[in-house]
Amino acid sequence: xxxxxxxxxxxxxxxxxxxxxxxxxxxxxxxxxxxxxxxxxxxxxxxxxxxxxxxxxxxxxxxxxxxxxxxxxxxxxxxxxxxxxxxxxxxxxxxxxxxxxxxxxxxxxxxxxxxxxxxxxxxxxxxxxxxxxxxxxxxxxxxxxxxxxxxxxxxxxxxxxxxxxxxxxxxxxxxxxxxxxxxxxxxxxxxxxxxxxxxxxxxxxxxxxxxxxxxxxxxxxxxxxxxxxxxxxxxxxxxxxxxxxxxxxxxxxxxxxxxxxxxxxxxxxxxxxxxxxxxxxxxxxxxxxxxxxxxxxxxxxxxxxxxxxxxxxxxxxxxxxxxxxxxxxxxxxxxxxxxxxxxxxxxxxxxxxxxxxxxxxxxxxxxxxxxxxxxxxxxxxxxxxxxxxxxxxxxxxxxxxxxxxxxxxxxxxxxxxxxxxxxxxxxxxxxxxxxxxxxxxxxxxxxxxxxxxxxxxxxxxxxxxxxxxxxxxxxxxxxxxxxxxxxxxxxxxxxxxxxxxxxxxxxxxxxxxxxxxxxxxxxxxxxxxxxxxxxxxxxxxxxxxxxxxxxxxxxxxxxxxxxxxxxxxxxxxxxxxxxxxxxxxxxxxxxxxxxxxxxxxxxxxxxxxxxxxxxxxxxxxxxxxxxxxxxxxxxxxx
Amino acid sequence: xxxxxxxxxxxxxxxxxxxxxxxxxxxxxxxxxxxxxxxxxxxxxxxxxxxxxxxxxxxxxxxxxxxxxxxxxxxxxxxxxxxxxxxxxxxxxxxxxxxxxxxxxxxxxxxxxxxxxxxxxxxxxxxxxxxxxxxxxxxxxxxxxxxxxxxxxxxxxxxxxxxxxxxxxxxxxxxxxxxxxxxxxxxxxxxxxxxxxxxxxxxxxxxxxxxxxxxxxxxxxxxxxxxxxxxxxxxxxxxxxxxxxxxxxxxxxxxxxxxxxxxxxxxxxxxxxxxxxxxxxxxxxxxxxxxxxxxxxxxxxxxxxxxxxxxxxxxxxxxxxxxxxxxxxxxxxxxxxxxxxxxxxxxxxxxxxxx
Numbered sequence: 001x002x003x004x005x006x007x008x009x010x011x012x013x014x015x016x017x018x019x020x021x022x023x024x025x026x027x028x029x030x031x032x033x034x035x036x037x038x039x040x041x042x043x044x045x046x047x048x049x050x051x052x053x054x055x056x057x058x059x060x061x062x063x064x065x066x067x068x069x070x071x072x073x074x075x076x077x078x079x080x081x082x083x084x085x086x087x088x089x090x091x092x093x094x095x096x097x098x099x100x101x102x103x104x105x106x107x108x109x110x111x112x113x114x115x116x117x118x119x120x121x122x123x124x125x126x127x128x129x130x131x132x133x134x135x136x137x138x139x140x141x142x143x144x145x146x147x148x149x150x151x152x153x154x155x156x157x158x159x160x161x162x163x164x165x166x167x168x169x170x171x172x173x174x175x176x177x178x179x180x181x182x183x184x185x186x187x188x189x190x191x192x193x194x195x196x197x198x199x200x201x202x203x204x205x206x207x208x209x210x211x212x213x214x215x216x217x218x219x220x221x222x223x224x225x226x227x228x229x230x231x232x233x234x235x236x237x238x239x240x241x242x243x244x245x246x247x248x249x250x251x252x253x254x255x256x257x258x259x260x261x262x263x264x265x266x267x268x269x270x271x272x273x274x275x276x277x278x279x280x281x282x283x284x285x286x287x288x289x290x291x292x293x294x295x296x297x298x299x300x301x302x303x304x305x306x307x308x309x310x311x312x313x314x315x316x317x318x319x320x321x322x323x324x325x326x327x328x329x330x331x332x333x334x335x336x337x338x339x340x341x342x343x344x345x346x347x348x349x350x351x352x353x354x355x356x357x358x359x360x361x362x363x364x365x366x367x368x369x370x371x372x373x374x375x376x377x378x379x380x381x382x383x384x385x386x387x388x389x390x391x392x393x394x395x396x397x398x399x400x401x402x403x404x405x406x407x408x409x410x411x412x413x414x415x416x417x418x419x420x421x422x423x424x425x426x427x428x429x430x431x432x433x434x435x436x437x438x439x440x441x442x443x444x445x446x447x448x449x450x451x452x453x454x455x456x457x458x459x460x461x462x463x464x465x466x467x468x469x470x471x472x473x474x475x476x477x478x479x480x481x482x483x484x485x486x487x488x489x490x491x492x493x494x495x496x497x498x499x500x501x502x503x504x505x506x507x508x509x510x511x512x513x514x515x516x517x518x519x520x521x522x523x524x525x526x527x528x529x530x531x532x533x534x535x536x537x538x539x540x541x542x543x544x545x546x547x548x549x550x551x552x553x554x555x556x557x558x559x560x561x562x563x564x565x566x567x568x569x570x571x572x573x574x575x576x577x578x579x580x581x582x583x584x585x586x587x588x589x590x591x592x593x594x595x596x597x598x599x600x601x602x603x604x605x606x607x608x609x610x611x612x613x614x615x616x617x618x619x620x621x622x623x624x625x626x627x628x629x630x631x632x633x634x635x636x637x638x
Numbered sequence: 639x640x641x642x643x644x645x646x647x648x649x650x651x652x653x654x655x656x657x658x659x660x661x662x663x664x665x666x667x668x669x670x671x672x673x674x675x676x677x678x679x680x681x682x683x684x685x686x687x688x689x690x691x692x693x694x695x696x697x698x699x700x701x702x703x704x705x706x707x708x709x710x711x712x713x714x715x716x717x718x719x720x721x722x723x724x725x726x727x728x729x730x731x732x733x734x735x736x737x738x739x740x741x742x743x744x745x746x747x748x749x750x751x752x753x754x755x756x757x758x759x760x761x762x763x764x765x766x767x768x769x770x771x772x773x774x775x776x777x778x779x780x781x782x783x784x785x786x787x788x789x790x791x792x793x794x795x796x797x798x799x800x801x802x803x804x805x806x807x808x809x810x811x812x813x814x815x816x817x818x819x820x821x822x823x824x825x826x827x828x829x830x831x832x833x834x835x836x837x838x839x840x841x842x843x844x845x846x847x848x849x850x851x852x853x854x855x856x857x858x859x860x861x862x863x864x865x866x867x868x869x870x871x872x873x874x875x876x877x878x879x880x881x882x883x884x885x886x887x888x889x890x891x892x893x894x895x896x897x898x899x900x901x902x903x904x905x906x907x908x909x910x911x912x913x914x915x916x917x918x919x920x921x922x923x924x925x926x927x928x929x930x931x932x933x934x935x936x937x938x939x940x941x942x943x944x945x946x947x948x949x950x951x952x953x954x955x956x957x958x959x960x961x962x963x964x965x966x967x968x969x970x971x972x973x974x975x976x977x978x979x980x981x982x983x984x985x986x987x988x989x990x991x992x993x
Binding site for chain 2 (some may be wrong): 041043044045049051052061068103108111117118120135136139140145149155156159227261262299347373378425484485486531533534536537538620
């Protein structure tokens with residue numbers, strides 16, 4: 001059968017899987033390095049989930065507060081990630097994000113401006129100074145459109161120089177990669193299908209950059225689009241790479257909970273940055289009850305001081321509504337559980353009583369517009385109903401911080417953006433995602449290009465692997481006895497949402513793993529009705545196995561980590577444990593089963609440790625590490 | 639709490655298809671895309687439909703609902719009567735791939751033909767300085783989510799396949815306008831390009847594009863009309879042309895011209911490599927006017943006004959259905975081709991003496 005299957009073949013130097021911010025930035029870099037580059041996009045070009053980012057891109061440009069530097073940004077990032085971050089990634093990110101933002105202006109981006117004509121920066125949860133470059137509340141759209149248009153401009157150069165737009169960089173829209181192909185331990189290519197026609201396509205390429213985003217579609221309530229099925233995570237695992245931090249998922253504290261059609265959609269944090277407050281059904285501004293000890297120094301404990309902060313941030317502590325996302329999500333969860341939630345199971349986010357209607361419309365135009373059009377709610381008149389929604393996965397492919405090259409048993413594989421792990425530790429700060437995409441997208445693209453340059457011979461795609469990939473892809477269409485893929489997805493979402501959600505318990509995690517085991521059997525027998533042409537049922541059937549293996553990683557790692565930190569909350573281990581801070585949980589694939597190993601975290605360089613107060617470090621580090629710090633401090637004092 | 643509602647959805651591919659009837663459960667607060675998802679999960683697992691964000695931000699789920707181009711995720715079920723049948727069809731202007739999915743590659747081709755942002759030479763990254771008020775005009779157009787509803791509704795191409803080659807469509811007119819209004823874009827010919835290469839002249843401002851825009855961009859008023867006006871100004875008004883040659887952008891005087899801008903400087907400015915990018919009207923300087931009027935043959939023969947062309951029945955071809963083109967007839971008469979021969983113009987080229 002397979003010998004008669006038509007497969008379109010392409011040769012590229014670098015194949016970038018994913019066309020969001022990280023993928024496009026990587027592709028630009030690879031093309032600028034002179035490599036023939038393919039961009040694979042599951043959707044149409046320019047529709048990636050990056051468009052959903054509203055708040056902005058964090059970069060210590062110091063345009064609004066000149067005291068902001070990369071060191072402060074680094075400190076905030078580490079604090080936000082509860083010191084579980086890969087310090088080197090956090091360092092590179094803080095140092096390089098200003099250049100990456102400025103570069104976008106040379107591509108044509110139009111950020112909002114300060115009075116002196118520089119890029120304006122706004123406050124955001126967890127950031128000490130106003131730091132987020134933004135365009136109203138549609139920064140993600142600006143970023144994706146700018147990168148998209150930069151790619152078009154490169155194509156126009158190629159058309160002029162080589163006669164074809166596609167000569168050196170081509171976008172394969174509505175194309176899904178189902179398998180990475182290896183020659184020994186080296187990447188040799190990628191196999192997939194065109195969604196529109198169902199025809200198969202094989203890319204022969206020595207270097208692959210994964211930029212496929214996250215895993216949110218495994219959850220019932222999520223802000224993520226259908227594309228977020230963990231494809232890159234699963235492809236990396238199957239190619240022999242490793243995943244870290246898979247237990248850490250960010251539940252955005254303020255997703256819409258009413259009306260049901262828009263359940264999960266985000267209400268940007270800048271609603272709170274601009275004065276919005278959270279209230280329970282008793283009308284109480286409850287966040288003051290949830291300021292953790294580690295944050296008491298920075299956050300106000302009374303309404304008067306919190307309200308003064310908006311106008312005078314230098315002399316007042318911040319309102320507790322601007323605590324890191326995990327704290328806010330947990331607080332909302334507790335209020336709802338205590339019976340003080342709204343009828344739809346959320347709390348109220350009120351900006352209507354805080355700012356004049358005109359001002360709300362000016363500062364939050366697309367928020368206003370979104371609520372008005374999608375839900376027929378006027379945010380200038382009534383409060384919104386919000387609650388936690390699955391938003392971002394901190395975990396992902398374990399990579400070398402400088403190059404984005406995947407660790408594990410594979411060479412030629414790179415990852416950037418949400419699909420990579422380490423940068424954000426146990427919890428990501430708002431605004432750090434867009435800058436992460438740019439910083440590490442550029443790095444991964446550049447290093448993939450130099451890796452391709454350094455190869456003496458091209459790896460060869462093994463024929464048997466292609467045949468196996470064809471067979472796997474066609475299998476759901478050829479079965480007619482299996483279950484409907486939509487039912488299986490709903491069941492998977494129920495398991496993850498109910499048992500591996502925002503608050504976790506040992507018993508539930510054990511049950512989740514056993515139910516995931518049953519689902520694995522059922523997914524192996526899934527059948528899709530219809531033919532190969534644009535058949536969403538078939539596409540979902542193929543995505544399911546990726547969602548399943550990634551869910552197993554999350555459940556296993558969540559069971560193993562016996563503490564609460566950032567995006568991982570264990571009801572049975574509610575405290576943060578400094579001993580666990582030194583451990584990354586690493587997932588790999590052993591045959592068909594997920595294997596979990598412990599691995600020590602890389603040790604932060606002394607000059608970076610010295611950026612923190614001892615009192616702050618004491619909250620995170622073990623006694624042993626603190627003794628080391630004291631010795632160093634003494635050394636420096638001499 | 640759900641009720642059953644009647645849906646008619648177009649199913650098929652490029653070889654043909656038809657409307658199929660479905661009874662679907664609809665709950666309070668749902669949108670059309672929710673109903674399509676329910677159909678996929680139940681009666682029609684292979685029903686093809688694009689979507690991504692389900693929040694009106696990505697522009698993927700464009701479809702025609704009861705004949706109107708709309709986003710499926712932004713069309714609330716509560717906007718229909720309880721007993722109303724809801725008919726969902728694919729975008730009419732683009733070829734069908736399957737069911738509600740169409741081949742929108744036309745738009746991506748036009749995007750590639752639109753010249754990209756030209757960074758200002760000599761300005762380093764990080765040194766870009768722009769005022770908020772100056773970026774806001776372009777920012778309005780950058781709100782575009784590329785749902786292509788404006789493209790599908792535009793009658794120049796909606797039922798006129800033959801116009802597609804020469805016409806970029808509203809989406810790319812506002813792209814050109816956005817770059818034209820970009821404070822630091824180094825290209826100076828955005829308007830001329832829109833006229834000459836994008837087919838701006840086909841647009842006869844029916845504002846259908848503005849009406850369907852889910853981002854409420856004033857495509858016609860803020861994008862297309864200013865582009866048309868400037869093109870007309872600059873193409874047909876010799877004083878504007880002259881002014882644009884004399885003054886650099888931002889230096890156009892409000893009332894009088896200073897001595898530095900003597901006619902002698904004209905050639906030097908016009909020949910300079912730097913961009914001349916005037917958004918302003920013409921100068922009212924008497925000297926410049928005299929200069930422009932020298933050498934005009936005021937006794938040249940001017941064509942007499944003529945009656946409009948009529949068809950076989952003696953009537954004017956008033957509707958697009960019977961007329962031979964999509965746009966309105968030329969206000970200069972259909973038999974006048976541009977450029978006019980120079981001797982027919984009330985205009986003297988400032989450098990004519992050199993030839």
